[in-house]
Amino acid sequence: MLPRKTTVSAADQELTDLTAYFKEKTAALETLARARATLAADDPVVIEAAKAVDSLKKPLFKTYRKNSVKTQLLALFHGKCAYCETFYPAVAPVDVEHYRPKGGVKDTDHTGYWWLAMDWENLLPSCIHCNRLNEHITPVLSTQLVELRSDHSGFSKQRRATTGKGNHFPILGPRATQDSRDCSTEYALLLNPCRDDPQEHLAFHVDCEKLIGLVLPKPHDGAGLPEVIPTQDLLPEFKGEIDKALEDKLSLRGAVSIHTYGLNRLGLVQDRTRVLRQLAFMEESVKDLCAMILKLEVCRNAPCADENKRIIKRMEALIDRTVRHMKEMAKPQAPYSTMVREYLAGFEKRLV
Numbered sequence: 001m002l003p004r005k006t007t008v009s010a011a012d013q014e015l016t017d018l019t020a021y022f023k024e025k026t027a028a029l030e031t032l033a034r035a036r037a038t039l040a041a042d043d044p045v046v047i048e049a050a051k052a053v054d055s056l057k058k059p060l061f062k063t064y065r066k067n068s069v070k071t072q073l074l075a076l077f078h079g080k081c082a083y084c085e086t087f088y089p090a091v092a093p094v095d096v097e098h099y100r101p102k103g104g105v106k107d108t109d110h111t112g113y114w115w116l117a118m119d120w121e122n123l124l125p126s127c128i129h130c131n132r133l134n135e136h137i138t139p140v141l142s143t144q145l146v147e148l149r150s151d152h153s154g155f156s157k158q159r160r161a162t163t164g165k166g167n168h169f170p171i172l173g174p175r176a177t178q179d180s181r182d183c184s185t186e187y188a189l190l191l192n193p194c195r196d197d198p199q200e201h202l203a204f205h206v207d208c209e210k211l212i213g214l215v216l217p218k219p220h221d222g223a224g225l226p227e228v229i230p231t232q233d234l235l236p237e238f239k240g241e242i243d244k245a246l247e248d249k250l251s252l253r254g255a256v257s258i259h260t261y262g263l264n265r266l267g268l269v270q271d272r273t274r275v276l277r278q279l280a281f282m283e284e285s286v287k288d289l290c291a292m293i294l295k296l297e298v299c300r301n302a303p304c305a306d307e308n309k310r311i312i313k314r315m316e317a318l319i320d321r322t323v324r325h326m327k328e329m330a331k332p333q334a335p336y337s338t339m340v341r342e343y344l345a346g347f348e349k350r351l352v
């Protein structure tokens, strides 16, 4: 985990205000429920109790919006989206994303994890496509591996699906409440790059014969998963693929994250594929140079041996430069560096 600076008293004040608001609201709702249990809906006591609930104004979530927060997140994550590793400053402002939603959880009546709204551990920089709900073209992966169409119109097998995290926060196990504030009972089904190692749950499709920057759930032993999993509660639109992930013993956290964040949306796959093509071009160049060097070394005793040696030296320098560049692409500050590292691991094996 990277060290993070703690925020200042503005955050503490906001938390104090929110705590007071939710305490008051809980009490007002309980009073209303008690009145409704014994009195008619138009009874003045019930009406007054309902007014008391409505009159409570929730304090605004302000601290997390501060520019200083954005600046620190940009530095910590090298300007990349925490979920898809896209370099966002080039195209759009960052969304400061609450891993555990602050204002309510989709498809539940949960209040949201408002007590974590100012907690650094809960804040991540996200591109707008990973964070906001939107319709995207995504591949149908459950049949066969798809291809990118050459006219850039999409995948050979595709569908339109709404992706983006929004207020989604699917879990297994009991959800933390504002009273308990105990998140340790939750098995979160969304990857948190500060807590999880994405490489345990996600695998990039690296096939030099068919380059396409897809990401897939990785085989996983299911550690931490309960024996019975209520899949009907998990993103019903992706139920088929989630069932398949469970059946094939793939990471459920990986599968749910891919679909929720939209990690295989068309634009993202096209961008990752461009990076894979660059890597493949450099790999082929290195291999060609190595083959040419071998041929020149055979002519070691030829009349032009000295000239050959000079050429070999220059070719070796070119190989070094190319490999150095490939390694630069795998550094954390580079877009899609996790995928690049996976490609380079294969490259080393292919060179042997």
Ligand SMILES: [Zn+2]
Pocket: 081, 082, 083, 084, 085, 086, 126, 127, 128, 129, 130, 131
């Ligand atoms: Zn993203």
